[in-house]
Amino acid sequence: MSANAPSDETVQNDVEAKLRSVRDPEADVSVFEAGLIENIHTRDGTVIIEADLGDFPPQEAESVTATLVKAASEVAGVDRAHVQQVPSQPDTDGRTAGMGTADRVIAVASAKGGVGKSTVATGIARSLAAAGESVGLFDADIHGPNIPELLEVSGPVHSDADGDPIPVEKRGIEVMSVGLMSDSAPLAWRGAMAHDALSELFDDTRWDDPETIVIDLPPGTGDIALTTLEAVPIDGVVFVTTPFQAAVSDTHRSLQLFEENDVPVLGVVSNMGEFVCDSCGETHDLFSERDPIDALHRPVLAELPFDEQFQAFPTVADEALPDSLRELGEAVSDRYEEIWSVDTPPEAIDLRGMDAETRYETIESHFAAAESGETLHVISDRDPSPLQSHLVEISEEVGSLDEFAVKQQNPETWLVRTVRP
Structure with missing residues (x-):
């Protein structure tokens, strides 16, 4: 020197x-x-x-x-x-473990692989983040975790003082994936191993109070899907399929699994049905002109073309976000509100939270006080069929119970409309 x-x-x-x-x-x-x-x-x-x-x-x-x-x-x-x-050290203060920390959990599923499920899950998370929501993205596709590659994120995954994992943040989106904690070697985990690993991640991951967590499920209805249904309070599921007859048929069977487990189907995303030719600028169908998705009888949230821009992750959450992805996020939120918002007359009889004895006493008193021909609206947090039987017994004194219409608004809410004989 x-x-x-x-x-x-x-x-x-x-x-x-x-x-x-x-x-x-x-x-x-x-x-x-x-x-x-x-x-x-x-x-x-x-x-x-x-x-x-x-x-x-x-x-x-x-x-x-x-x-x-x-x-x-x-x-x-x-x-x-x-x-x-140097690796960034995330803030460990104020974090909560478990998927229940989010206001809502939305799963993205598909019956087959290769239909763009992970791309759609990423797109929904991007769209919600661009709209100002705090968003978590959980990659539960344990055998083929693609989310880290799509978002260009990598480990290491840090932990808090208790050893619980903390998601990696990517420009406003918290990301957790098995792919962040493994090298490039194949994940050859059998059912029990996969179940235990995923359950542990569901329970122990410490989130920074996200409003929404989007879960990217593996294709099909195997062990991982069942583990998720058992371990996570899912508020709605979005299914992704191509407009191909075989894919749609398999999607119908997968839909039934979620509905049987009281998970509302928010709708279906029809993906990669067409593309725009770079040379001629014309739109071409990749499958037959007949669209079999209508046979699912579920809302179509979006019809996305085959387009490379859906795989690009911009520097800022809303930068260069394709309109179709932005509209998809809005459609998911609108459909969620449609299912989970309860709109009833102000005079409705609200039985939610009551024990059985109080429920029967309440419905009896309202029924007795009603005028003949008066319509009664009831909100219940359990299957109202026993109430119908009870009202039929009461109605024998004044005539038959001609109307008892039930609509299950969501897995936790039933709406009833009946008429006093």
């Missing part, structure tokens, strides 16, 4: 000043304001810049690294500059 060379302290101050002029072009802030620079070490002309570049895809991280090295190397007294990437 030359006697006239600046001191390590001077070089470090000059390097820091130089780096403060380097700006993140996407966010238009300096690399310090963006929180990328963790520390700077200077000794005998060698500068080591500790930077957190975990949110950048590999190619962008290399570009940022080169920019930082170039800026530091221009400072007098710097002979060599190096960027050392």
Whole structure:
């Protein structure tokens, strides 16, 4: 080191000043304001810049690294500059373990693989995040975890003081996946192993209070789907299929499994049914013109073409979000509200939360006080069939009970309309 060379302290101050002029072009802030620079070490002309570049895809991280090295190397007294990437340490305060921490849990399922299920799950999460929601994305496709690749996220997965895993955050979306905790080797787990591993992740993952968690399920109705139905309070499921007869037939059987387990089907996404030719600009159908999805008799939330833009994850949650994905997220939210919002007359008899004896006393008193021909509306949090039998017995004194219409609004709410004879 030359006697006239600046001191390590001077070089470090000059390097820091130089780096403060380097700006993140996407966010238009300096690399310090963006929180990328963790520390700077200077000794005998060698500068080591500790930077957190975990949110950048590999190619962008290399570009940022080169920019930082170039800026530091221009400072007098710097002979060599190096960027050392450090993993970001997530905040562990205020986090809650388990899927129940979210206001709602929406599963994305398919009967077959290769229909774009993970792409749709990612698109829904992106759309909800772009609308201002705090969103978690759980990759439960334990044998083929694609979410980390689609979102360009990687481990390590950090843990809190109790050893519980903390999701990796990617530009406003919390992500948890077995793929973040394994190398590139195949995951050859048998049923019991997969069940235990997934159940543990469901129970122990510590989320930062997301409004919605989107679960990407594996295709089919195997052990993982059943484990999820047992372990997670799912508020609705979105099915993804191509408009191909065999795929739709299998989807119909899968729909029944979820409905039998009291999970409302929010709707169906018809994916990759067409594409726009780059050369001629015309739209071409990839399957037959007849659309078998109508036979499912479920709302079609979106019809997505085969398009590479659905696989791109922008720098900001709402940046360059395709309109079709934005509309898909809105359709999912609207359908959720349609199912879970209870709209009844203000005079409705609300039996929710009552024990059996109180329920019967309440319905009897309202029924007795009603005028002949008066319509009564009832809200119940359990199957109202026993109430119907009870009212039939009461009605024998005044005539038959001609009307007792029941609508199950959602797995937790039944709406009843009856008429006093």
